Structure formats: structure tokens, C-alpha cells
Amino acid sequence: MGIFGPLAAGCVAALLVILLSRGVKRESLPRGSRQWVEYGLALKIVSAAFFPASAFVSYAAFQASPDQQVLALSIAAGFWAATIYLAYEFYFVRLSYDEDYIYHQTPLRRLRRIPWDAVKAVRYSPTTQAYTLKTAGHGDVSISPYADGHEAFIAQIHTRLNHTPPAP
Numbered sequence: 001m002g003i004f005g006p007l008a009a010g011c012v013a014a015l016l017v018i019l020l021s022r023g024v025k026r027e028s029l030p031r032g033s034r035q036w037v038e039y040g041l042a043l044k045i046v047s048a049a050f051f052p053a054s055a056f057v058s059y060a061a062f063q064a065s066p067d068q069q070v071l072a073l074s075i076a077a078g079f080w081a082a083t084i085y086l087a088y089e090f091y092f093v094r095l096s097y098d099e100d101y102i103y104h105q106t107p108l109r110r111l112r113r114i115p116w117d118a119v120k121a122v123r124y125s126p127t128t129q130a131y132t133l134k135t136a137g138h139g140d141v142s143i144s145p146y147a148d149g150h151e152a153f154i155a156q157i158h159t160r161l162n163h164t165p166p167a168p
Contacts, residue, residue: 020046021146028149034096034103037149039089047090050083095143097153102133104141114138122157133157 023042028035057079061072094105102114114135121134122143131143131154143150 016046024146024150025148026151028097028152031096034098035149035152037095037097037143037147037153039144039146040148043146044090047083047086050079050086054079054083089144095141095147095153097156102141112138112141114141116160119157119160121161122154 020042023040025040028037030036054076058076061069061076064072088107092107094103096103100115102116102119103111104114105111118135118138119133120136122131123134124131128142129145131145131150133141133143135141143153
């Protein structure tokens with residue numbers, strides 16, 4: 001199989017990321033009096049699929065020869081770290097907003113109710129490929145471009161800050 005196996009796997013992974021990013025909805029999802037910025041079903045399914053994939057990689061790592069076991073276990077640990085992070089981000093981080101506040105909650109942090117006038121800036125980082133909302137006294141809020149409604153939320157921030165949004 002040579003180089004074609006890894007090359008095909010890389011192409012499939014790239015195609016999957018392209019398809020997932022094209023499925024992101026621009027508008028916020030209304031529920032009650034709030035607009036929600038959250039991950040769609042496709043990304044949640046991908047996140048759930050990482051659990052059996054990580055288990056398989058772990059199984060394979062334990063079958064590795066003794067001279068390659070450290071590398072194999074390191075790769076398995078990387079898979080588990082990514083799996084846990086994706087599940088945390090996709091299922092447990094909450095971001096919504098209304099006319100008065102931005103609401104942000106994670107399992108490691110209490111619910112933050114951020115007044116719009118506390119928002120100082122929003123920046124896009126090509127390195128992390130995410131937006132960061134800078135606030136006065138409320139900490140930073142990370143906004144993924146893979147979350148449904150992120151574009152409407154970023155536009156709302158720029159409207160309130162009275163300037164045009166940066167191109168990612």
C-alpha cells in the first residue's frame with residue numbers, strides 16, 4: 001500500500017472537515033428569549049465517534065512491540081485528550097445572548113452574565129482558528145467558527161462596537 005494509504009486517509013479527513021465546516025449555520029438559533037451559538041448535530045456525532053476510535057487506538061497501542069510501545073501509548077493519549085476536549089466543548093459549553101446580556105457557561109466555570117457594555121473587542125486568531133471576545137471584568141470568551149450562529153453573534157458584537165467585522 002505504501003504512501004497511498006496515509007495519503008487517502010489525509011484526503012478523507014480533509015474532505016470531512018470541509019463538509020463539516022460548510023454545514024455550519026450562519027444565523028443564531030432562537031430558543032426562548034435568547035439566541036444560541038452552539039454546535040450542530042454533525043459535529044456532535046463526530047465527537048461521539050472519537051470515543052470508539054480512541055478505544056481502538058488504545059487497543060492497538062497495547063498490541064505494539066515493546067520498542068514502539070511508548071510512541072504508541074503517546075499517540076493513544078493524544079487521541080483521548082482530543083476526544084475529551086471535543087466532548088467537553090461540543091456538549092457542555094453554552095453560549096447565548098439576548099438584548100441585554102451574553103451568557104457563557106462551562107462545567108469548570110459558573111454561568112457568566114456579561115453585559116453588552118462590558119464587551120471591549122473581538123479578535124480572530126489564525127493560530128487557534130477561533131474568535132476571542134475580550135470583556136472588562138468578565139474574562140475572555142472563545143467563539144468557534146464551527147458553531148452554528150457564530151457569524152450572527154460576531155456581527156451583533158461588531159454592530160454594538162460600531163465597527164466592521166474582520167475577515168477570518
